[in-house]
Amino acid sequence: MKSKQSGVTLIGFLIVMAFVAFLAYMAMKLAPSYSEYMGVAKAMNQVATEGTNGKSLDEIRRSLMFKMGFQYVDDATIQPKDITIVRNSGGASQLRVAYDKQIPFMYNIDFLLHFDKSVPLQGNVGE
Numbered sequence: 001m002k003s004k005q006s007g008v009t010l011i012g013f014l015i016v017m018a019f020v021a022f023l024a025y026m027a028m029k030l031a032p033s034y035s036e037y038m039g040v041a042k043a044m045n046q047v048a049t050e051g052t053n054g055k056s057l058d059e060i061r062r063s064l065m066f067k068m069g070f071q072y073v074d075d076a077t078i079q080p081k082d083i084t085i086v087r088n089s090g091g092a093s094q095l096r097v098a099y100d101k102q103i104p105f106m107y108n109i110d111f112l113l114h115f116d117k118s119v120p121l122q123g124n125v126g127e
Helices: 010-049 057-070
Strands: 083-087 093-106 109-120
Touching: 010 057, 010 093, 010 109, 057 083, 057 093
Parallel strands: none
Antiparallel strands: 083 093, 093 109
């Protein structure tokens, strides 16, 4: 009586490994950008909780850029124009950072990531 073998052939295994390697390469390209975004979010929360009474937008931007330096956020990633303060109808203000990051992947294929984060500010923001 012959026994039938079952399992993955070498060709099938190589195809699965190529797919897994492709996904791993994609994750390696994208992970640093998301790690950097977590640093931006942490710096924004630090600025928001320390209070902004009487601080101008430029002072808040400088403080945020300084704190992002400690979070290993690249200086070229976020420009001062990406940092804004949004005033709600109730008088509350929110610190908003919105930026795009383009990551080269392979050949002429790039990833375009859009990050947008808002945190409420404590205190009144000066002009």
